[in-house]
Amino acid sequence: MRNRTKLLLLAAFALAGAACLLFRGPDGTMAAKAPELTDSGALPVQVLFPVSAKPNPGAVGMKPVVFTHKLHESKVQNCETCHHTGDPVPCTTCHTVEGCAEGNFVTLERAMHATNIRQVKNGRTPESCVSCHTKLYSQRKECAGCHSIVKPNHNAQWCAVCHQKVPNMTQEQFAKGVAGKLDPMEGMRLAEATIAARKEVKYADPTKMNYRMVIDSLVDKYEPNYFNHARHIVSVERKIKGNLLAKAFHNSPRVFCKTCHHHTPALATPPKCVSCHNSRIDKKYPGRPPLKAAYHLQCMGCHDGMQVKRPRKTDCTGCHKLRVAQKGD
Numbered sequence: 001m002r003n004r005t006k007l008l009l010l011a012a013f014a015l016a017g018a019a020c021l022l023f024r025g026p027d028g029t030m031a032a033k034a035p036e037l038t039d040s041g042a043l044p045v046q047v048l049f050p051v052s053a054k055p056n057p058g059a060v061g062m063k064p065v066v067f068t069h070k071l072h073e074s075k076v077q078n079c080e081t082c083h084h085t086g087d088p089v090p091c092t093t094c095h096t097v098e099g100c101a102e103g104n105f106v107t108l109e110r111a112m113h114a115t116n117i118r119q120v121k122n123g124r125t126p127e128s129c130v131s132c133h134t135k136l137y138s139q140r141k142e143c144a145g146c147h148s149i150v151k152p153n154h155n156a157q158w159c160a161v162c163h164q165k166v167p168n169m170t171q172e173q174f175a176k177g178v179a180g181k182l183d184p185m186e187g188m189r190l191a192e193a194t195i196a197a198r199k200e201v202k203y204a205d206p207t208k209m210n211y212r213m214v215i216d217s218l219v220d221k222y223e224p225n226y227f228n229h230a231r232h233i234v235s236v237e238r239k240i241k242g243n244l245l246a247k248a249f250h251n252s253p254r255v256f257c258k259t260c261h262h263h264t265p266a267l268a269t270p271p272k273c274v275s276c277h278n279s280r281i282d283k284k285y286p287g288r289p290p291l292k293a294a295y296h297l298q299c300m301g302c303h304d305g306m307q308v309k310r311p312r313k314t315d316c317t318g319c320h321k322l323r324v325a326q327k328g329d
């Protein structure tokens with residue numbers, strides 16, 4: 001197995017040489033040191049550079065990306081989900097910053113981020129990094145509850161989860177990387193150093209918050225709603241513990257607060273829903289549901305996505321008891 005895959009890697013390098021960029025060592029031969037391979041023939045971790053056909057890497061805007069091949073191949077069943085042409089060669093063989101004929105001028109940026117990918121008939125539809133991650137959190141029930149009521153912000157903080165600063169990388173190493181000529185072992189060491197420099201996020205502790213909360217902005221027919229605030233946060237958090245994708249991207253202490261307390265900065269004391277949602281639909285803000293619908297849509301949206309068995313949507317008294325008619329009512 002090992003020998004076969006090493007051969008595969010050699011073949012991969014040779015193939016790369018024949019395509020739009022040369023993946024050769026500085027002296028025109030293969031890189032000097034044999035890299036430490038996993039069974040797939042790929043390095044366990046590596047730095048992906050914005051490989052460009054142009055000699056001047058100054059035009060490149062983003063930091064490079066560390067990719068954990070070993071983790072990914074253990075979590076993704078089929079190699080060809082990513083290596084969609086069937087050849088396990090670097091993506092940059094065919095997808096460069098500018099695009100080239102081998103990749104039908106699909107740029108590196110599209111190949112890594114596109115979510116509107118053309119479906120391939122009679123063959124394998126490629127996946128980008130972002131398209132697969134999006135599918136994952138939309139389909140798995142432990143993720144899909146929050147993610148059906150959250151619209152993630154694709155801001156600079158999001159980019160930086162993948163495009164990270166590589167500690168101690170020299171200009172020369174970067175230039176070689178961009179030219180597709182960095183020694184793979186050197187690339188692996190840079191990747192290891194980047195991973196070692198990552199900081200773990202400590203989430204806000206929900207048990208320090210109001211455990212049970214009374215929602216009574218709208219009491220008319222029903223008793224107020226007793227909402228198990230802390231238990232909700234603990235319970236959804238527990239369900240996704242250990243998922244490394246979630247861990248990497250949920251990278252701020254109050255990230256989970258944003259799920260329900262949306263359109264506000266992540267504060268320890270977010271405003272009540274009623275401060276933005278009126279009891280009637282507001283003509284100025286047609287996109288905002290009125291208060292009762294806002295609560296219902298948010299509660300049920302997540303319960304549906306997570307396939308919560310109790311309370312069911314139709315089980316009104318699972319969330320609020322009918323108000324017993326009182327004198328003067």
Ligand code: HEC
Pocket residue numbers: 048049050051060061062063064065097108109112113129130133154155156158159160161162163
């Ligand atoms: C899931 C991981 C991931 C996220 C998140 C991500 N990228 Fe990328 N991006 C990559 C990979 C992998 C490459 C190819 C390797 C490289 O260029 O270093 C890439 C390449 C690029 C390129 C082409 C290369 C270059 O430097 O010109 C651009 C532009 C880019 N990304 C911009 C962004 C921006 C802007 C964001 C945030 C809005 C972002 N990316 C978020 C993974 C990601």
Ligand code: HEC
Pocket residue numbers: 008009012013039040041042043048067069072073076078079080081082083088089090091092093
């Ligand atoms: C989640 C996507 C993904 C999966 C799944 C995956 N790979 Fe990869 N693979 C990559 C990326 C990305 C690279 C780095 C490409 C680059 O350097 O531009 C790579 C690189 C490689 C390389 C090194 C190519 C070279 O010449 O440097 C080999 C060999 C390889 N993969 C084999 C495999 C095999 C075998 C499997 C299945 C057991 C597999 N891969 C599964 C994404 C994936």
Ligand code: HEC
Pocket residue numbers: 082083084085087089090091092093094095102103104106110111112114116117118126127128129
């Ligand atoms: C041997 C060349 C080759 C390699 C290697 C290759 N691709 Fe592609 N890729 C193509 C071609 C050609 C297309 C365009 C297909 C089309 O036009 O139908 C494409 C299309 C794509 C698309 C679809 C973009 C769109 O606009 O719909 C994505 C995403 C993609 N590739 C990702 C990758 C990733 C990730 C890797 C590395 C793991 C990779 N490709 C490796 C040749 C390649």
Ligand code: HEC
Pocket residue numbers: 065066067068071072075076081082112127128129130132133136161162242243244245246248
């Ligand atoms: C086919 C699906 C798929 C593709 C394509 C894919 N990923 Fe992932 N990614 C996963 C899965 C699955 C996990 C791990 C989830 C878990 O822990 O169960 C993951 C985890 C991660 C993580 C967090 C763990 C870590 O590595 O530190 C990062 C960052 C990441 N991926 C980046 C990328 C980048 C960059 C690319 C593109 C080069 C990519 N992914 C392509 C499925 C994918």
Ligand code: HEC
Pocket residue numbers: 133134136137140142143144146147150151152153154158236237240243245246249250255256258259
């Ligand atoms: C408690 C609610 C909650 C759960 C459960 C949850 N997420 Fe998230 N996730 C969020 C929020 C909120 C954001 C957006 C943060 C932002 O926009 O700043 C987010 C953002 C992300 C992102 C980055 C955005 C993007 O489009 O790439 C990824 C990836 C992600 N989550 C993966 C997962 C995965 C995988 C799971 C399940 C294993 C999961 N999440 C479960 C709340 C949750």
Ligand code: HEC
Pocket residue numbers: 204205206209213214215216217227229232233254256257258259260261267268269270271272273274
């Ligand atoms: C599952 C959804 C959900 C999550 C996750 C969540 N909250 Fe809440 N929170 C609510 C609801 C619903 C209310 C009641 C709002 C109302 O009365 O209008 C509330 C109320 C509050 C209140 C009281 C507000 C007031 O003025 O009475 C505070 C403080 C609060 N949340 C803080 C947080 C923090 C901090 C986090 C993150 C650790 C968080 N919440 C996560 C749903 C959530």
Ligand code: HEC
Pocket residue numbers: 149260261262263264271272273274275276277287288289293294295297298
């Ligand atoms: C700071 C103002 C603000 C607060 C506080 C707020 N919302 Fe919203 N909400 C909005 C806006 C703005 C929209 C419309 C979003 C759009 O047009 O895409 C919205 C839309 C919604 C929607 C429709 C689906 C969606 O996400 O677009 C639901 C459901 C909702 N809010 C529930 C709630 C609940 C429940 C609370 C309290 C926990 C709450 N909102 C607190 C501003 C707020």
Ligand code: HEC
Pocket residue numbers: 145146225227228231232235236259260295298299300302303306308310311318319
């Ligand atoms: C982010 C996802 C999410 C949101 C939003 C959410 N729930 Fe839940 N809810 C759950 C999950 C998951 C369970 C199952 C709890 C468990 O397994 O521990 C649950 C269980 C419950 C239960 C039964 C257990 C208990 O705590 O008494 C009630 C009642 C409930 N939710 C009410 C609400 C109300 C009211 C709202 C809206 C204000 C709401 N939920 C919003 C995820 C959510």
Ligand code: HEC
Pocket residue numbers: 215216217218219220221222223224225292295296299300303311312313314315316317318319320
């Ligand atoms: C997952 C929990 C949940 C379920 C199930 C649920 N609701 Fe609610 N409902 C709420 C919350 C939270 C509020 C806001 C509480 C408040 O402000 O008094 C609310 C408010 C209301 C209100 C406005 C308050 C009032 O007293 O007039 C009405 C009416 C209502 N719900 C009817 C229903 C009916 C009818 C059903 C069954 C089809 C139902 N709800 C099922 C959570 C739920």
